[in-house]
Amino acid sequence: MLTLKEVKAAIAFDQPKLRATAADRRILVEGSYLVSERDVVAAPDGPIAEFNIRMELPDLYPRREPKVFEVGGRIPRNPDRHINPDGDCCVTVWENWLAASRDHSFGSFLKGPLSEYFLGQFWFEKTGKWPFGERPHGLKGLEEAYADALGIANKRESLLYHLRLLSQDWPKGHWPCPCGSGKALRRCHHQDLMAMHRRVPPDIARRMLLRLDPKN
Amino acid sequence: MTMHDKRLAKTHDDILEAMAEALAIPPSKLEEARSRYEAIGNWLDRPESTLADYDPAISPQGSFLLGTVTRPLTDAEEYDVDLVCRLNATKAEFTQKSLKDAVGYEVGLYAKAHGMTKPDDGRRCWTLNYAAGAQFHMDILPALPDAQRYQTKLLAEGYRTLAHDSALSGHAIAITDKTLPHYDQPTEDWPQSNPTGYGAWFRNRMLVQLTESKKAFAKRERITASVDEIPDYKVKTPLQRAVQLLKRHRDCMFAEDCEHKPISIIITTLSAHAYNEETTISGALQSILTVMDRYIEDRGGAAWVANPVNPAENFADKWAEEPKKSENFDRWLGQARQDFALYLRANAFDKVPELLREHLGPQLVDRAMAAVLPVAAAGLAAPAIITSAARAEDVDRAQHAVDQINRAGPQSKPWARS
Numbered sequence A: 001m002l003t004l005k006e007v008k009a010a011i012a013f014d015q016p017k018l019r020a021t022a023a024d025r026r027i028l029v030e031g032s033y034l035v036s037e038r039d040v041v042a043a044p045d046g047p048i049a050e051f052n053i054r055m056e057l058p059d060l061y062p063r064r065e066p067k068v069f070e071v072g073g074r075i076p077r078n079p080d081r082h083i084n085p086d087g088d089c090c091v092t093v094w095e096n097w098l099a100a101s102r103d104h105s106f107g108s109f110l111k112g113p114l115s116e117y118f119l120g121q122f123w124f125e126k127t128g129k130w131p132f133g134e135r136p137h138g139l140k141g142l143e144e145a146y147a148d149a150l151g152i153a154n155k156r157e158s159l160l161y162h163l164r165l166l167s168q169d170w171p172k173g174h175w176p177c178p179c180g181s182g183k184a185l186r187r188c189h190h191q192d193l194m195a196m197h198r199r200v201p202p203d204i205a206r207r208m209l210l211r212l213d214p215k216n
Numbered sequence B: 001m002t003m004h005d006k007r008l009a010k011t012h013d014d015i016l017e018a019m020a021e022a023l024a025i026p027p028s029k030l031e032e033a034r035s036r037y038e039a040i041g042n043w044l045d046r047p048e049s050t051l052a053d054y055d056p057a058i059s060p061q062g063s064f065l066l067g068t069v070t071r072p073l074t075d076a077e078e079y080d081v082d083l084v085c086r087l088n089a090t091k092a093e094f095t096q097k098s099l100k101d102a103v104g105y106e107v108g109l110y111a112k113a114h115g116m117t118k119p120d121d122g123r124r125c126w127t128l129n130y131a132a133g134a135q136f137h138m139d140i141l142p143a144l145p146d147a148q149r150y151q152t153k154l155l156a157e158g159y160r161t162l163a164h165d166s167a168l169s170g171h172a173i174a175i176t177d178k179t180l181p182h183y184d185q186p187t188e189d190w191p192q193s194n195p196t197g198y199g200a201w202f203r204n205r206m207l208v209q210l211t212e213s214k215k216a217f218a219k220r221e222r223i224t225a226s227v228d229e230i231p232d233y234k235v236k237t238p239l240q241r242a243v244q245l246l247k248r249h250r251d252c253m254f255a256e257d258c259e260h261k262p263i264s265i266i267i268t269t270l271s272a273h274a275y276n277e278e279t280t281i282s283g284a285l286q287s288i289l290t291v292m293d294r295y296i297e298d299r300g301g302a303a304w305v306a307n308p309v310n311p312a313e314n315f316a317d318k319w320a321e322e323p324k325k326s327e328n329f330d331r332w333l334g335q336a337r338q339d340f341a342l343y344l345r346a347n348a349f350d351k352v353p354e355l356l357r358e359h360l361g362p363q364l365v366d367r368a369m370a371a372v373l374p375v376a377a378a379g380l381a382a383p384a385i386i387t388s389a390a391r392a393e394d395v396d397r398a399q400h401a402v403d404q405i406n407r408a409g410p411q412s413k414p415w416a417r418s
């Protein structure tokens, strides 16, 4: 469970213009987020950019994803800028980050996706391009992100089938192998699937599945 | 002096260095203090001295030993130079009282011979006051060698490594305390101290940068001497600079409440723990201010800042009975973290935020800045031309930041829910 102490420690020195407070079942982080180079304690000209933000961190973080709002009105409210009309920032596809990175601490989120998002916004302001790429909107973006996390081709049926297998604590060996060979998984790509299972554990696979197809 | 004579600051570290230099004891003052305490040492050791048979030796302890002396806040206040006067004798030859008196007698003669007032008789020290202009006084701590008993205790407490490290525990001393009941009785269990061991520990925490600083010094001064021949006090490491800045910040913040301000030994010890041989003052401050409080232990509910060369000793032993001291430490650390972080992380190098300026002393900051910045750069509006140039630089910097992330592999891509 995320504690106020952990959040305060993460922003203490590196983000001196953010303030953290505890609210009902969540932690609020508000103020100015500073975009800087990595591994630079003090840039002679100051930060590259600043964004006024409000962050809502659920106490179940990282199981529940943080919400980030740009509140300074600097980013035009346009889906192509990866922001919703209420300023809600689509920083990343959450489960993709959970599967792709080992360190899910709040500090890691602050220095990873959040920094990439706002550096990206600054870069887009200057050049009209996204420096680290972007996801398609909506469902298509989810599918692409999940296929990336699994390391498979982005085909919906195959993705859903992989996720059903991965949702099981012990993927069923007698199910057909997802490669389409017609053989049972245990006689085909069992090793590969188990490696994927370690990378994308069942709880994350279940959430991916739920978001792709709420009927599941 | 023309503009070209100035060594102009270009980074936060240049400014921090200038401020640390301005709040350190001036080299001439340091030399004066050294020659004065050496004179006392010579006096105690002169042939007709009543202590001559005991090879009396004077050595600095505390900030003079560690190289972290800061100027007093006002010219009216004095440097207090902490000295150990160690006799080569045993507790069979002295009681605490007779040792204190024997040292006091000779220090008194020294004062008289130099037209000074009688030394003050403190709980553990003799205080020698110089004429007003000298701006310092000497606290002289009478002591006997007591390493063996010190090391035996360490062993009994389970600190084997410390007990066997002669640099850390081989120079421990027995000291006197006139408030103790057996003060004038022949006993073995005198109070102990280990300033030399602490100094060795502190020096170890910055050994790499101490050597680097000496190499740089030799190069700068075109000295061919080897690094070992350059005395420590000729250079300052990022750790020493950071400690000076933090002590100064503490002094200014608690100018009205000296009673309960966080004590130097706590700030120094926690800083040295947190320091990781960073090569810059800003890097040292980042490490120190981020993690220094993690070195405060919790021993059975009591906050414990262990003496690194005698972990059974708690530098924060007053916190339990005076919660205000512990609260003040937290308040100070929070403020120091905020003040330095705001400057280093959120401002250009030539813009010192108001609170940091206030907490390091406005006059001192302004003077240090004026010495390393062209004109009074801070606060002046920049011409439009520079603004657009700066904007092109912003893109260059962003490009660099993007490259850094691309090299490490980005962790995310922006998306949109709908």
Ligand SMILES: [Zn+2]
Pocket: A177, A178, A179, A180, A181, A188, A189
């Ligand atoms: Zn297969």
